[in-house]
Amino acid sequence: MRIWFIAVYALMFTMVLGIWARQMREAEAKAEFDRVANYEVDGGTAAFMHQAQELTTLFKEANTTGEDLTIASLDVDKFKQVNAHYGHLAGNTVLLGVTETINQVLSHTVTPAWLLRTNGEEFTLVFPKTAIQAALPVIQQVREAIQTSEYTYHDRSLAVTASIGVTNLLPSDTSVDDLYARADDAMYLSKHHGRNCVSTDEQVIDAPSEVKDYSLYRYFVQGVYDISFPKHQKVYWELLLRKYDPDLKRFVRPDDFELPANEMIRLIQQLMAVTPLHNFNLNLTASQYQDSHTAEALQAFANQLDGPNHLTIEVTDVVATTGTRQISAGYRAAGMNLLIDDVGSDNSFELVHSKFAYVEGVKFAMQNLRRTTKPDELLERVRFWQKTAADNDLMFILEGVETAEDLARAQQMGIRYVQGYHFDKPTDPTPKA
DSSP states (O other), X not given: OXXXXXXXXXXXXXXXXXHHHHHHHHHXXXXXXXXXXXXXXXXXXXXXXXXXXXXXXXXXXXXXXXXXXXXXXXXXXXHHHHHHHHOHHHHHHHHHHHHHHHHHHHHTOSSOXXXXXXXXXXXXXXXXXXXXXXXXXXXXXXXXXXXXXXXXXXXXXXXXXXXXXXXXXXXXXXXXXXXXXXXXXXXXXXXXXXXXXEEOSSOEESOOOOOOOGGGEEEEEEXXXXXXXXXXXXXXXXEEEEEEETTTTEEEOXXXXXXXXXXXXXXXXXXXXXXXXXXXXXXXXXXXXXXXXXXXXHHHXXXXXXXXXXXXXXXXXXXXXXXXXXXXXXXXXXXXXXXXXXXXXXXXXXXXXGGGGGOSEEEEEGGGTTTTSOHHHHHHHHHHHHHHHHHTTOEEEEEOOOSHHHHHHHHHTTOOEEESTTTOOOBOOSOOO
């Protein structure tokens, strides 16, 4: 009998121990989930405001005493693709990992430095009393550490790189915003030269030397339709970049959209030879949009006698840097319209409303929100952006019109321009070899 009690007790103890271990694992998993899920919330608010105030104070002191002050703007490359392919929590996991990687590098250097998370995938590195040449080795270590790190989410290893722009305090700076603007300009210089590198105000450091085969690229087209006409007249082609994958033997979305202006023009001319409609909406990345050489080449092409009838620029990553106003004015002077894409999803009202003075229209992409938004709420968002566009005398394009019901609703709402699978999918109009 005694042996039986001992056996029962041992069995009960084992079961309790197993339950306790499982609860511990579940608690740890929940804690990790909460840490990842709340990263966006924890990344802002009081901590950010406190550090931003510290940086402002640091700027004033350095401006008064003449001491050195260096800052670096860091942006995680292709972060939107991580979010799109793996989800928001995977993106937060990457941002947490990048934060820890940067802090680890900074903790092992004698150079005084601290990290300020600016917004989303953007970070600022601050180097008090440090000249730019002294800060650069640390910044290069940060870039290399991010490049060689892997961040695990659900047994999947995610790897990213970072583009970094560096600047230092100048006697002409009147506020910390002057520093931020130059650092951002330098960061976009890194983006334009292939990402995963460090740039100062005028110089790119360790730019990638990848050679691209531009013959693999092609623009697919999807129509933008004016449904105020009885037969729903096609008025524009949106140009969607694709790259031929020899392994898959088909065209796919490329990892890198950074084509130089002459290649974009060549691809458009290819289309002009096979389609009678020469009105094009061209998507530019933030670095392409801010590049003055790209702007000049596209403006010259738009004004050529054998150029397109209308060339409109679409941008998703709306940025405000030193040259943005001049570039916008140049496009307008060339008779080119500017559209902000993905309003209401990638671009909130708070982010873009101050840019309305520089653009001619906005695009709302319903397909970006269908999975996460209830139909009534989605309809309310469409109404909000339709009214916002009307209030600001902007063209409004509703993207993601996929069914006859979507089209009927757009007509009932008085929306004029639409785009989506109900009309056509992105296709390659060039003749097959």
